Amino acid sequence: MPEAARVEGESEVRRTHLRASRGRLALYHVLLLGGLFLFWYVMTEPGLIPPFYFDDPMRAKFFFGQPHVVFKRIWAWFAGGSIYLHLGVTLLETLLAFGLWLALSPTASTLADPYIKAMNAMPRVILAPIFAVWFGLGITSKVVFGVTLVFFIVFFNVYQGVKEVSPVVLANARMLGASRQQLLRYVYLPSATSWVFSSLHTSIGLAFVGAVVGEYLGSARGVGYLIHQAEGVFDIDTVLAGILVLTMFALILDFIVTQIESRLLVWRPRAAETERL
């Protein structure tokens, strides 16, 4: 076989191998999840295995819920349409909390450093009831709460990003005639973007925490509210269904952030850069 053809053949083999292993990994992911649900089902279905911890075979089901009941509940929510309002409210709260810091951060960055640090050190979850009193039980209190949770992470990352600007790149831009505003726009901001995006992944989760905790502590709508209601009547299946739905949507938002990130940060060198032909 000629050299070129052999190399071609080898790379073909390697590529199929790579694709196969990626496919297998996805399969393992699914299998692991399925296994987990199976385990859950086996442990909680009354009478399936002899009770070894609870005396009453019904008790495991009461405390831990059952996967098929949970899925049935989720299905009923989405099919019946009752979830959309709650989900919409929670998502709206999350996104608003998320969007607000964007507007706030440059202004807030000019604030004095020690105060920011003190506010960051404060356990901010306790602010939720205060915000409920200040801003009512509607959407405002949750948004404000979400912002306080998310803001600091992003703030510190922007701060870091601005500090990490290469002094040579900065001096070069100055020599090329950039004004102060132009430096901010063309040098500091792009340099901080990669830092901001690394923080966005964390903040998405926290914005959800803000919205849900807010709803949990007082509201008449939202997934947090649903969970809270269900807990009140010991309906573990509904609680778990709510948690699963929230997790799913947090994952979706995270995925969206990743997509935007890879679009905006094309200039960033990646580790493996060889092109597979």
Place this chain on the structure above:
Amino acid sequence: MSTPALLLERITCTFASREGQGERYTAVKDTTLAVGAGEFVSVVGPTGCGKSTLLNVAAGLLLPSSGNVRVLGEPLVGINAKAGYMFQAESLMPWRNALDNVLAGLEFAGIDRGEAEKRAREWLDRVGLTGFEHRYPHELSGGMRKRVALAQILILDPRLLLMDEPFSALDVQTRQLMENELLDLWSADRKSVLFITHDLEEAIALSDRVIVLSAGPATHPIGEYAIDLPRPRDVNEIRLTPRFLELHAEIWHKMKNEVLKGYARSRKS
């Protein structure tokens, strides 16, 4: 002589030492240096002797402790807008592709995008990078990045070029290619150049005049040599001519002691 393009008058730069309180470090002391219109001047000196400090003063990035800087006869205030500065380290904006990097200066000056792009393409062509417009710096080789940096500066048509060991990070072959390209571009319109290097051969091959600095601290010029080699030059060939070797021997004789002093000092600390 007509007004020099750049005149550094009795420049002294003293820094507060990082280690001891109240201790000072004088990088450059009482240095006077002029670059004539259209003249290519190289400054050589042992490592760590404050060559870059001097260049930063000329660029207006660093305020000297005492002394004056005059650009085309005018005292320098703030950033030196008549100068282009080529840095030793990577200076391209990594988030901009080659084209956007080259037109950055025009964009800062408020020139409209279409016009800026046209001129940037011309310059990329002149430095031999047609077809690489949309590559990001990390996708270019070291030599290509230097070419982009050169185009980025020359597109603004500065009267004065300040170059801080611009090719020191390149391999020998790429470096000689770049030196020849620099000479070609320079001979087109003869800007005034202040070229900093630690490489004496590079200095002689490129320049009209070579200034030797003493070892730091308190660096000051200790010798000045006119290079009477004919132009246009090819940096590879000129290195082999007898006159080049003569000049090299003469300047090296002066430089050697300073290099040894600098070396001894760096070993002590």
